[in-house]
Amino acid sequence: MSSQTISLSTNRLLLRPVATGDSVLLDAAGTLPDDHFSALPPVDDLIREKGLRSPGDTLSLVVETLASREVVGVVRLTWSQAESGLGQLSFVFDAAHAHRGYCVEAIQALMDMAFTQLPFERLSADCDNRNGAREKPLQRLGLSYRIGSVTPDGKRTYEISRDEWARFYTGSQLVA
Structure with missing residues (x-):
């Protein structure tokens, strides 16, 4: 699944491939001080991604509102090299x-795609345990904390x- 051909939409959002014009917005969003764990790679690296074809590949999608076309974030799905079927x-x-x-x-749309169109059996997400606001969407989406998974750096x-x-x-x- 090529990153340049995939787009997802919800009632309010468009999830689309990263484009050159997104640099300023994404560079700012990727360095927010309250996001302790997940900084974005440079935009040029995101643009060069080939999509999800084999383990180790990553799909990054810009999230923009349908109403204003304003960029509000980025979601990413990486096919784990370590475990079969893990995203x-x-x-x-x-x-x-x-x-x-x-x-x-946005994450719900990405999860729907991962489980209905791709060979994923499990999805995981890491977050800094000092950032409770980052954990709330994961819990709302049905992801459960894996007991014993806190690393020394607080992930x-x-x-x-x-x-x-x-x-x-x-x-x-969303049912739950």
Whole structure:
């Protein structure tokens, strides 16, 4: 699945490939001081991504509102090289757009794609345990904290399996 051909949409958002014109907005969003864990790679690296074809590949999608076409964040899905069927979710959102549900909505669309169109059996997401605001969308989406997964640098891992996802969701509608 090529990153240059994939776009997802929800009722309020468009998730599209990263473009050269996104640099200023994404560079700012990727260095927000309240995002202790997930800094974005340089925009040129995101543009060069080939999509999800094999383990080790990453798909990055810019999240923009349909109403204003304003960029509000980036969601990423990486196909783990270490474990078969594991995808790693990551995300960065502009704090100016907090508490509007954009983060949950965008990650949900990415999860739907991962479990319905790609060979993922589990998805995980890491976050800094000092950043409770980052954990809330993961919990809202049905990901569970993996007990004992706190690393010395304060990273916590949340996971959801395909079966757990199926119990939480019906299509793209949040049930839980």
